[in-house]
Amino acid sequence: MSDPAGTIAQEAVLLSASGVSKRFGGVQAxxxxxxxIRRGEVYGLIGPNxxxxxxxxxxxxxxxSPDEGRVTFDxxxxxxxxxxxxxxxxxxxxxxxxxxxxxxxxxxxxxxGRHIRLRTGVIGAILRTPAARAEEAATEARAHxxxxxxxxxxxxxxxxxxxxxxxxxRLEIARALASEPKLLALDEPAAGxxxxxxxxxxxxxxxxxxxxxxxxLIEHDVKLVMGLCDxxxxxxxGEKIAEDVPDVVRRHPRVITAYLGQQAxxxxx
Amino acid sequence: xxxxxxxxxxxxxxxxxxxxxxxxLPFVVGANFGNSWVxxxxxxLLYVMLALGLNIVVGFAGLLDLGYIAFYAVGAYLYALLxxxxxxxxxxxxxxxxxxxxxxxxxxxxxxxxxxxxxxxGTPTLKLRGDYLAIVTLGxxxxxxxxxNNLNAPLNLTNGPQGINNIQSAEIAGQSLGRxxxxxxxxxxxxTAHYYFFLALTLLVIxxxxxxxxxxxxxxxxxxxxxxxxxxxxxxxTRNVKLLAFGLGATFGGVAGGLFAGFQGFVSPESFGxxxxxxxxxxxxxxxxxxxxxVILGALLLALLPEVLxxxxxxxxxxxxxxxxxxxxxxxxxxxxxxxxxxxxxxxxGLWPSALRxxxxxxxxxxx
Numbered sequence: 001m002s003d004p005a006g007t008i009a010q011e012a013v014l015l016s017a018s019g020v021s022k023r024f025g026g027v028q029a030x031x032x033x034x035x036x037i038r039r040g041e042v043y044g045l046i047g048p049n050x051x052x053x054x055x056x057x058x059x060x061x062x063x064x065s066p067d068e069g070r071v072t073f074d075x076x077x078x079x080x081x082x083x084x085x086x087x088x089x090x091x092x093x094x095x096x097x098x099x100x101x102x103x104x105x106x107x108x109x110x111x112x113g114r115h116i117r118l119r120t121g122v123i124g125a126i127l128r129t130p131a132a133r134a135e136e137a138a139t140e141a142r143a144h145x146x147x148x149x150x151x152x153x154x155x156x157x158x159x160x161x162x163x164x165x166x167x168x169x170r171l172e173i174a175r176a177l178a179s180e181p182k183l184l185a186l187d188e189p190a191a192g193x194x195x196x197x198x199x200x201x202x203x204x205x206x207x208x209x210x211x212x213x214x215x216x217l218i219e220h221d222v223k224l225v226m227g228l229c230d231x232x233x234x235x236x237x238g239e240k241i242a243e244d245v246p247d248v249v250r251r252h253p254r255v256i257t258a259y260l261g262q263q264a265x266x267x268x269x
Numbered sequence: 270x271x272x273x274x275x276x277x278x279x280x281x282x283x284x285x286x287x288x289x290x291x292x293x294l295p296f297v298v299g300a301n302f303g304n305s306w307v308x309x310x311x312x313x314l315l316y317v318m319l320a321l322g323l324n325i326v327v328g329f330a331g332l333l334d335l336g337y338i339a340f341y342a343v344g345a346y347l348y349a350l351l352x353x354x355x356x357x358x359x360x361x362x363x364x365x366x367x368x369x370x371x372x373x374x375x376x377x378x379x380x381x382x383x384x385x386x387x388x389x390x391g392t393p394t395l396k397l398r399g400d401y402l403a404i405v406t407l408g409x410x411x412x413x414x415x416x417x418n419n420l421n422a423p424l425n426l427t428n429g430p431q432g433i434n435n436i437q438s439a440e441i442a443g444q445s446l447g448r449x450x451x452x453x454x455x456x457x458x459x460x461t462a463h464y465y466f467f468l469a470l471t472l473l474v475i476x477x478x479x480x481x482x483x484x485x486x487x488x489x490x491x492x493x494x495x496x497x498x499x500x501x502x503x504x505x506x507t508r509n510v511k512l513l514a515f516g517l518g519a520t521f522g523g524v525a526g527g528l529f530a531g532f533q534g535f536v537s538p539e540s541f542g543x544x545x546x547x548x549x550x551x552x553x554x555x556x557x558x559x560x561x562x563x564v565i566l567g568a569l570l571l572a573l574l575p576e577v578l579x580x581x582x583x584x585x586x587x588x589x590x591x592x593x594x595x596x597x598x599x600x601x602x603x604x605x606x607x608x609x610x611x612x613x614x615x616x617x618x619g620l621w622p623s624a625l626r627x628x629x630x631x632x633x634x635x636x637x
Contacts, residue, residue, distance in 0.1 A: 061502060087504030095502075101495035104488075112492045116504025118485045122513065125484030126477050132484070139485075179504050 014039045014183055014214050015060075015091075020069035022055055022238075029055040031238040032069070037183065042205060042215045044229035044246075046222060048258055052238040053218045054096060057187055060216075061093045062086040074182060088116045092181035094172040096188045096218075100160040106171050107156040110143035113178030146174040150204060166197035173204065184208065185216040190224055202228055226250060234258065291468060295461040306576075307460040311532060313572035314467040315525045318474050320552040320568035321561065322521025325478070327550065328559035329487060330514040331494025333403040335546055336390070336410025340519035342417060342541035343386050344379035344526025349433040349536045350426075351375050359425040372439040376527045383523020384516040386413075391515030395508055398497075410546050418538040432537025439466060439531040447534070463532050470528065474521055478561050481517070490514055491559070555612055557619030566621050578604050 015037040022030040030052045037043045047053050058064045060071060065081035072078070079085050092113075101109050118139060124132040147153040150170040155163055163171060169189055176184055186205075190198045198221065205228060208215055219225045225232060226246040233243040236258040242249050249255055295307045323337045350356055352375060354367035390409050394402055421429030438447030438459070446466060449458040481487050489510045492500040501507050530536050548571065556567020582597035582604075612620060 063498070063502075083501040084504045084506045087502060093502050095499065099496045099499035099502075101492050101499065103495055104491060108488060108491075112488050112500070112505070113503050115485060115489055115492075120485045122481070122486065122517070125486055126480045128480060136484070175503065 012038045015071065015073045015216075017056075017060070017071045018069055020056065020059055020066045020071065022052075022059055022064060022066050028238050030059065030066070033235070033238070033240050034069075035233050035240060035243055037214060037216060038231075039214055040209070040212055041230040042209050042217060042228055044225040044232040045216065045218045045235065046220075046225050046232060047235035050237075051235040051258075053235055054187060055238070056235065057093070057185060057216075057218055060086075061091055061185060084116065087179055087181075090180070090182035091185060092176035092179045092183070093185040094169070094176055094187055094189060096191060098165075098168050098172055100168060100172060100175070102159070102161040104160055105157050106147060106152065106160055106163065106174075107140070107143050109160050109171055110146050110174050110178045111139050113175035114139050114142065116179050143174075143178060146177050147171075149177070149207075150174045151200075166193060166200065169193070169197075169201065170204070181213070183214045183216060185218075187218050188220060189217070190219060190221045198224060295464045299458065299461060304458055304460050307458070307464055309573065309576045311460055311463050311467055313569050314464070314471045315529055315532075316549065316552060316572040317471050317565050317568040318467075318521055318525040318528075319549045320556070320564045321474050321478050322518045322525070323549050324518075324553050324559065324561070324564045325481070325490070325521075326514050326518040327553050328564065329482065329490035329494065330511060331490075332511065332514065333399060333406070334515075334518070335403045335407035335543070335550065336413070337406075337518070337522060337549055338541045338543075338546040339390075339410040339413035340383040340386055340522030341526040341529065341545070342413055342538075343383045343519075344523030345530040345536045345540070346417060346427060346433070346526075347379045347382055347523070348375050348527035348530040349436050351378070352437040352531065353433050353435050355428060355433045355435075359428070369437065372441065372527075372531065376524055379523040379527040380520045381523075383526065384520040387515040387517075387519025387522075388512050390519075391512045395511060407543065407546075410541075410543060414538050414541050417541070427538075430538060432535060432539075434535040436530050436534045436536065438534065439463075439528075441466065446531075467528060467532075470524065474524070475561065475565070482561065486510065486513065494559075551609065555609065555619055557622035560619070560621060560623035563619050563621035563623065567619065570620070574608065575601050575605055 013036055016035070018034045020030055020033045021028070033052070033056060045053050045056065055064065059066045059080075060078075062079070062081055062083035062085070070077055070080075073086075073089055073091065076089070078089060078091075101112060104112070118135055120132040120135055123129075144153055144156060147156050150173055152163070152167050152170050152174070155167060155171075160168065160171060173184070173186070173189070189205075190201055193201065202224060205215055205217070217225060217229060226249075229246055231244060232246050232249045234241050234249060234252070234255050236254070241254040241258060242252040244252070295310070298306050298310065319337070319341060322340070323334065326332050326334045326337070351368050351370045352372075357364040357367045390406065394405050397405060417427045418430055420427040421431075427433065438445050440446070444450055444462075446462040447459055449456060450462070451457070489500065489505045492503065492505060493507055493510060497507060529540075549568075552567040552571045553564050554567070555571060556565065557563025578601045579597055582595075582600045583593050586593045586595065586597075616622075
């Protein structure tokens with residue numbers, strides 16, 4: 001397997017996974033997956049159902065520890081299996097099945113997202129020290145800013161579960177952005193969206209790229225991925241079968257096989 | 270009567286009125302109903318503290334704790350050991366005389382030790398939720414009680430089932446709260462003095478709860494309650510934040526326990542059974558989980574209601590049927606149970622739920 005990390009300048013690399021494997025009982029969910037995400041790009045990860053996309057995603061964000069391999073992020077090894085430290089290192093994520101804090105308002109959801117960047121402890125909170133008060137005010141202001149950024153600030157005081165599906169997706173992105181990530185990882189953000197909502201999502205991701213954020217996008221919507229991503233990797237049965245710009249990946253024979261199946265062997269027929 | 274329009278002014282006026290009401294309450298109650306009712310109110314205040322402490326664990330962080338009364342026991346026994354002649358009697362070689370620690374030392378120490386016990390319980394249960402956590406915490410509560418019951422041999426630390434008596438009342442500014450005394454020409458009975466002492470500490474507990482709720486930590490607790498996985502992905506160190514909830518909740522229990530021991534003058538393992546844990550949990554659930562004002566209401570109601578029923582059941586029967594048909598003591602529990610069932614049937618979110626929680630339950634109902 002070629003190592004693209006060797007061909008590009010080291011500073012340009014934000015994340016590199018090398019030889020990541022993960023097994024669940026008899027199922028090899030990931031087999032020796034290596035890939036490199038460069039700063040400022042939108043990187044797509046696609047594959048048929050059960051290809052290991054979400055498993056890889058969970059290894060990356062610390063929900064699973066890999067059996068083998070390691071992940072370097074921003075020049076440092078990621079601690080495997082410690083989600084809050086990975087969030088602190090600068091990877092924020094959204095979930096395939098939206099996971100908001102249902103009983104909280106949209107604003108509070110985003111404020112929770114900022115938790116890792118805040119310092120107030122028990123004593124500060126009880127005494128409401130000037131530092132704690134300033135931090136709290138700044139957090140609220142920043143949360144409003146992010147809600148405005150994703151376009152739902154008018155819903156700030158609505159309960160999260162009462163938002164429409166598309167707005168919940170946006171809220172989840174705002175919450176992820178609140179932790180000031182260097183890499184925003186979106187797990188099937190367009191799942192269940194109609195064409196208008198997908199269009200809005202695309203605009204939002206383009207805006208994020210325009211503002212210099214690196215985005216990892218796992219998606220079923222091949223059209224969205226091909227139209228949006230700078231580079232795409234394809235997983236099949238836990239293995240990376242291709243990694244390149246969308247136009248090359250689209251014509252890659254193994255990708256076509258993975259998605260459409262192999263042409264029947266004429267001699268066997 | 271017209272109220273001033275400005276809401277800020279109105280809120281301030283409300284606080285002043287409530288303050289005056291709370292200040293004269295023991296005198297009004299004592300003069301009209303006798304001091305035993307002031308004593309009942311004192312106990313209600315202790316239950317408010319307990320319920321608020323448990324609310325941090327169950328209401329905010331969503332960790333079902335059925336052994337909460339253990340922390341109350343820890344606080345009570347610590348106070349008892351440090352303010353009674355028991356240690357001097359049991360270990361004359363070590364303790365020359367009965368310890369006479371200031372209440373301002375014993376209470377914080379009780380809070381600290383109870384908090385440590387809270388962390389001790391929290392550590393092995395970090396990965397448990399819901400029913401499983403409930404069973405483990407229930408076991409923990411029983412373990413503490415059984416220890417207290419049996420730690421009279423080989424070393425007589427707790428005096429076993431007989432309990433520890435002769436506990437000194439709290440002494441504030443040189444004045445023991447255990448006897449009635451005169452202040453500014455007013456005769457202050459012991460129960461009234463305790464009332465003000467408990468009230469001050471209850472207000473402190475409420476203040477701490479409100480401040481914590483509106484902070485980064487309060488949000489983190491609710492986030493864990495709502496979705497632990499998402500909370501972790503948001504960078505919340507769920508281990509530390511949960512342990513903090515256990516520890517802080519236990520701290521309040523420890524303070525209430527110390528106050529209980531000093532007030533009662535006697536502690537025994539009987540006071541810390543499973544039913545007490547369930548009672549405090551009922552207060553939290555009935556009042557409105559996670560809503561401070563609701564929890565206070567729940568605690569006051571459940572602490573006072575049985576006494577009111579006990580007091581009123583016999584005269585009402587006399588008036589209705591001409592004789593007492595059902596023993597007030599058994600009727601009390603029956604009515605209590607009926608009241609709980611009715612509340613859960615008609616107000617499942619509690620008597621006074623927080624606005625968001627109410628909406629959440631409504632949303633669940635829509636889905637179902």
